[in-house]
Amino acid sequence: MNPFASTSPQLNAARPVLELLVTLAQLRTQAAALALTPEQVGELHRTLAPLLGGAELPVTEADPLREALIGVLTSVQRQQLADQREVQTARLRALLSRARLASGDGGPQTARFAYSQWIGSAAVSALLDDLGPAAVTRTVQPAAQLTDQALSGL
Structure with a gap:
């Protein structure tokens, strides 16, 4: 079971932004473990700068921004993020095996x-x-700011 799978049209429409937020959270929490070089940190700062400078983020730009952030990483670092995602997914599977979640119409x-x-x-x-x-900008900008701050602490 993939806990991130959905048939909800609203969730599927929001998925690019949700995945961007997951990537920002991963970068924020794993910044030190990723052993980013100063060049990579600088590139990540530059990639986040337009959003931090007040530029609006339409949904259509969430995937390219996420790809740009991931593109700064080496293949080993990308694998570290993928491994972290798999650990989180396994944890979620365990939680979901013990939980009953439903919407108003009874769907999972x-x-x-x-x-x-x-x-x-x-x-x-x-x-x-x-x-x-x-609305997307209001949601993503604080996560981008926290990630930028975490990167500055390296």
């Missing part, structure tokens, strides 16, 4: 739960309510 909400465990339920709810550029 595993993907919403999975993303909420990683990036917080407020961020997931905000994105499911509004995917306009201003």
